[in-house]
Amino acid sequence: MDSLLAALRAAAEPTRLRLLALAGRGAFCVTEFCEILGQSQPRLSRHLKLMTEAGLLERVREGANAWYALPSGDAGDPAATGLARDLAARLPDDDAVLAADARQAARVLAERARAASETFRRQGADWDxxxxxxxxxxxxxxxxxxxxxxxxxxxxxxxxxxxxxxxxxxxxxxxxxxxxxxxxxxxxxxxxxxxxxxxxxxxxxxxxxxxxxxxxxxxxxxxxxxxxxxxxxxxxxxxxxxxxxxxxxxxxxxxxxxxxxxxxxxxxxxxxxxxxxxxxxxxxxxxxxxxxxxxxxxxxxxxxxxxxxxxxxxxxxxxxxxxx
Incomplete structure (x- = not known):
C-alpha cells in the first residue's frame, strides 16, 4: 500500500506525466529529455530521481550516460511497474502538449540514429x-x-x-x-x-x-x-x-x-x-x-x-x- 501511494504521488505532476509518456516510446537520457521538454537539466534530474526512487522509471547506467525507460519488471515493486505502464498507456495521444513532445522526440531519435550511423562508418562497422x-x-x-x-x-x-x-x-x-x-x-x-x-x-x-x-x-x-x-x-x-x-x-x-x-x-x-x-x-x-x-x-x-x-x-x- 505504501509503495503504491508513493508511486501515485510521484506521478501526480504534469512534467512527470510527460516523462512517462516519453518513456513509453523508448529509453532517453537526461540531455535528450531536456531537448524534448525544453526544461533545465537540474529540474528534470530532480523529477527523474523521484520517479526512479518510486519505481515509475528504470535507470540504466552506460558509461557517462544514464538511460531512463519504463521499468522492465526485472527488479523493483511490481505494483509501481504496473502503474507506470498503465499510466503511460492511458495518456491521450491527442493532448496538445504530449503531441508536441512526440514530435520533438521523433526529431531527437532521428538525430540519434544519424549520429550512431556516423560512428559506425568511422569505425568501419556500418554493415549488417x-x-x-x-x-x-x-x-x-x-x-x-x-x-x-x-x-x-x-x-x-x-x-x-x-x-x-x-x-x-x-x-x-x-x-x-x-x-x-x-x-x-x-x-x-x-x-x-x-x-x-x-x-x-x-x-x-x-x-x-x-x-x-x-x-x-x-x-x-x-x-x-x-x-x-x-x-x-x-x-x-x-x-x-x-x-x-x-x-x-x-x-x-x-x-x-x-x-x-x-x-x-x-x-x-x-x-x-x-x-x-x-x-x-x-x-x-x-x-x-x-x-x-x-x-x-x-x-x-x-x-x-x-x-x-x-x-x-x-x-x-x-x-x-x-x-x-
Missing part, C-alpha cells in the same frame, strides 16, 4: 553481417518464426541483440522483450529501431553475455542470433542463457553451420568456423537444455536454426553459481 555474408536474412527469420506460436511467448531475452532487429521481429508475439549487447554504438541503433510504433514493450541495455545482470529463471524465450561464432567461450554463453531461462522455456540459437571458409573467418574476425548440429547439441545438453531437431537454411554459408527447451529439473550447481 547477414547482408555482408550474402545470407538470406528473411528466410532465416521466417524459419525462426515458424518454430514459435503467433502469440503468448511471455518474456523474451535477445542476447547479442545488435541493432535490435530480432526484438522488432518478435515484438508482436511477446509480452516484453529485452536485448543485451556489449556495444554502445549498436545499442544506440537498437534504441532508435525500438522507438517505432508497437515496440514500447521492448528495450535494450548494455551487458556482458557471460555475466548478465538478470535474475535466474526470468525469461520464457531466449534467442542468440549469429552470436556464438564470435564468442570466446560458447559454452559459457549458453550456460548463462540457461541460467536466465525458466523451466520449460525455450532457447533458439541461429548460427553458422560448420564450414571451411578461412577467408570468411579472417575477413570478419570470427572466433569459430560455425558449429555442427552435434556440437550444439552437446553444448545444450551440458547445460540442462534439451536440443530439438535443428532446421538448416541453405545459403552460401548454411545456417542452423537450433531450438531447445530448458529441463524442468533444477539447474546444475555450477550454473547457479554464475549468478552470484
Amino acid at each position: 553481417e547477414m547482408r555482408a555474408l550474402d545470407l538470406p536474412a528473411a528466410a532465416v527469420e521466417q524459419r525462426l518464426l515458424d518454430l514459435l506460436p503467433d502469440h503468448g511467448l511471455g518474456r523474451l531475452l535477445d542476447i547479442g541483440t545488435g541493432t535490435g532487429r530480432l526484438l522488432e521481429v518478435l515484438a508482436p508475439r511477446v509480452a516484453a522483450g529485452l536485448g543485451i549487447d556489449a556495444s554502445k554504438a549498436m545499442l544506440a541503433l537498437a534504441r532508435t529501431r525500438l522507438a517505432g510504433e508497437g515496440l514500447g514493450h521492448c528495450s535494450v541495455r548494455q551487458g556482458d553475455m557471460y555475466r548478465m545482470p538478470l535474475a535466474d529463471a526470468s525469461f520464457d524465450l531466449v534467442t542468440m542470433h549469429m552470436v556464438l561464432h564470435y564468442a570466446e567461450d560458447p559454452a559459457g554463453a549458453i550456460a548463462e542463457a540457461a541460467r536466465v531461462l525458466r523451466p520449460g522455456g525455450r532457447l533458439i540459437i541461429v548460427e553458422l553451420a560448420a564450414h571451411d571458409r578461412a577467408d570468411v573467418i579472417e575477413r570478419f574476425a570470427h572466433r569459430w568456423s560455425g558449429f555442427s548440429p552435434a556440437q550444439l547439441a552437446a553444448l545444450l545438453g551440458a547445460n540442462a537444455l534439451l536440443a530439438e531437431p535443428p532446421a538448416l537454411v541453405d545459403a552460401p554459408l548454411p545456417i542452423l536454426v537450433c531450438p531447445a527447451r530448458r529441463s524442468a529439473e533444477a539447474l546444475p550447481a555450477r550454473l547457479s553459481a554464475l549468478a552470484v
Whole structure:
C-alpha cells in the first residue's frame, strides 16, 4: 500500500506525466529529455530521481550516460511497474502538449540514429553481417518464426541483440522483450529501431553475455542470433542463457553451420568456423537444455536454426553459481 501511494504521488505532476509518456516510446537520457521538454537539466534530474526512487522509471547506467525507460519488471515493486505502464498507456495521444513532445522526440531519435550511423562508418562497422555474408536474412527469420506460436511467448531475452532487429521481429508475439549487447554504438541503433510504433514493450541495455545482470529463471524465450561464432567461450554463453531461462522455456540459437571458409573467418574476425548440429547439441545438453531437431537454411554459408527447451529439473550447481 505504501509503495503504491508513493508511486501515485510521484506521478501526480504534469512534467512527470510527460516523462512517462516519453518513456513509453523508448529509453532517453537526461540531455535528450531536456531537448524534448525544453526544461533545465537540474529540474528534470530532480523529477527523474523521484520517479526512479518510486519505481515509475528504470535507470540504466552506460558509461557517462544514464538511460531512463519504463521499468522492465526485472527488479523493483511490481505494483509501481504496473502503474507506470498503465499510466503511460492511458495518456491521450491527442493532448496538445504530449503531441508536441512526440514530435520533438521523433526529431531527437532521428538525430540519434544519424549520429550512431556516423560512428559506425568511422569505425568501419556500418554493415549488417547477414547482408555482408550474402545470407538470406528473411528466410532465416521466417524459419525462426515458424518454430514459435503467433502469440503468448511471455518474456523474451535477445542476447547479442545488435541493432535490435530480432526484438522488432518478435515484438508482436511477446509480452516484453529485452536485448543485451556489449556495444554502445549498436545499442544506440537498437534504441532508435525500438522507438517505432508497437515496440514500447521492448528495450535494450548494455551487458556482458557471460555475466548478465538478470535474475535466474526470468525469461520464457531466449534467442542468440549469429552470436556464438564470435564468442570466446560458447559454452559459457549458453550456460548463462540457461541460467536466465525458466523451466520449460525455450532457447533458439541461429548460427553458422560448420564450414571451411578461412577467408570468411579472417575477413570478419570470427572466433569459430560455425558449429555442427552435434556440437550444439552437446553444448545444450551440458547445460540442462534439451536440443530439438535443428532446421538448416541453405545459403552460401548454411545456417542452423537450433531450438531447445530448458529441463524442468533444477539447474546444475555450477550454473547457479554464475549468478552470484
